[in-house]
Amino acid sequence: MSANAPFARLPEAASFTVTSTTVRDGDAWPPEQFSSGVPGGKDISPQLSWSGGPDGTKSYAVTIYDPDAPTGSGFWHWAVADIPATVTELPEGAGDHTGSGLPEGAFQLPNDVREARFIGAAPPAGHGLHRYFVVVHALDVESIGVPADATPALLGFTMAGHTLGRAVLIATAETPA
Structure with missing residues (x-):
């Protein structure tokens, strides 16, 4: 993980593994994972599988974050909380408007x-390569206790004291000028 990773300043956490049939670590997003506002984009969330979560894990959260967005605060693309500890996979497309592929009890922020x-x-045309941190967070609580209308930043703040481990996959995207 690079020194400028979004969580470099957070408390240390154990590492475990996340993989995807949609995108490999370090590769570019396929067209379906682009915004529907981009030609060919379909806003389809990636398939994710994880293994090796630390002992004591009671739930997981998943976030996808672009720290390279020209906002001063990055851009949160997806946040899912309260994934039961028995779940170790989300199917491609789980992040639709209804959360149809999410396990019972999990919710999207x-x-x-x-x-x-x-x-x-x-990414804005000509802005250069953007990194998308796909992170599975292993937590020591069954429910992180944030409201369903909370921001992903509040989720991250709340998770900081409950994170046992992080599994990270980095996808990329660039829109030519």
Whole structure:
């Protein structure tokens, strides 16, 4: 993980593994994972599988964050909380408007366009390569206790004291000028 990772200043946490049939670590997002506002984009959340969560894990959360967005605060594309510890996979498309692929008890928080769903990549044309941190957070509580309308930033703040481990996959995207 690079020194400028979004959580470099957070408390240390154990590492475990996240993989995807949608995108490999370090590779570019396929067109379906781009925003529907981009030609070919469909706002389809990636398939994710994880293993090796630390002992004591009682739930998971998943976040997708672009620290390279030209906002001063990055851009949150997806946040899912309260995934039961027995769940170790989300199917592609789980982050639709209804959360149809999420396990019982899990919920999506509004992203930075204030919609509780996955929104795909859409880096500004000519802005350069953007990194998308796909992170599975292993937590020591069954419910993180944030309201469903909380921001992903509040979720991250609340998770900081409950994170046992993080599994990280980094996808990329770039829109030519």
